[in-house]
Amino acid sequence: MFDFLRDPQWLWWLGAALALGAIEMLTLDFMFLMLAAGALVAMVAAALGLNLTGQFVLFCLSALVLLFFVRPVLRRRLEESTPLAVTNAAALTGRDALVAEPVTELAGTVKLHGEIWSARPQWDGETFAVGERVRIARIDGATARIERLPA
Known part of the structure; x- marks a missing residue:
C-alpha cells in the first residue's frame, strides 16, 4: 500500500x-x-x-x-x-509648513517636520510673513516652492 x-x-x-x-x-x-x-x-x-x-x-x-x-x-x-509608496522629496508635496523667515522671490525659509527648508513662492510676486501656515506645492532641489493654504 x-x-x-x-x-x-x-x-x-x-x-x-x-x-x-x-x-x-x-x-x-x-x-x-x-x-x-x-x-x-x-x-x-x-x-x-x-x-x-x-x-x-x-x-x-x-x-x-x-x-x-x-x-x-x-x-x-x-x-x-500594492499602493505606490511616495518617498523623499515627493512625499513632502502637499504637506503644511510654517514660515520661519519671510519668504520672497529671493529668500526665505519654512519649518517642515522640524526641519528648516529654504523656500520660494510658487507664483511670482507673492510674499509670506513669519508664522504664516503654507502648503508645499513642489520641491525644486533643496528649495520648497510654497503656496497659500486654501481658505
Whole structure:
C-alpha cells in the first residue's frame, strides 16, 4: 500500500520544491514559485509510479504553463493591489509648513517636520510673513516652492 515510500524519487522532487520555494521567498518574483509548483506536480507523478523521463517532462510542461499563464496574472494582481509608496522629496508635496523667515522671490525659509527648508513662492510676486501656515506645492532641489493654504 505504501510502496511509493520506498522509492525516493518523490522525495527529491519534494526537496526541489522546498528549495525553490525558499529561493522564491528571497526574490518575490513568482518565478521560483512556478518552478516549485512544477516540482510538486512531478512529485505526485513520481509517487504514482511514472518513470523519471515522464516526471521530468511533466515538470517542464507544468512549469512552462505556470510561468507563461499563471505568473503574469499573479504579478498583475500584486502590482494593482500594492499602493505606490511616495518617498523623499515627493512625499513632502502637499504637506503644511510654517514660515520661519519671510519668504520672497529671493529668500526665505519654512519649518517642515522640524526641519528648516529654504523656500520660494510658487507664483511670482507673492510674499509670506513669519508664522504664516503654507502648503508645499513642489520641491525644486533643496528649495520648497510654497503656496497659500486654501481658505
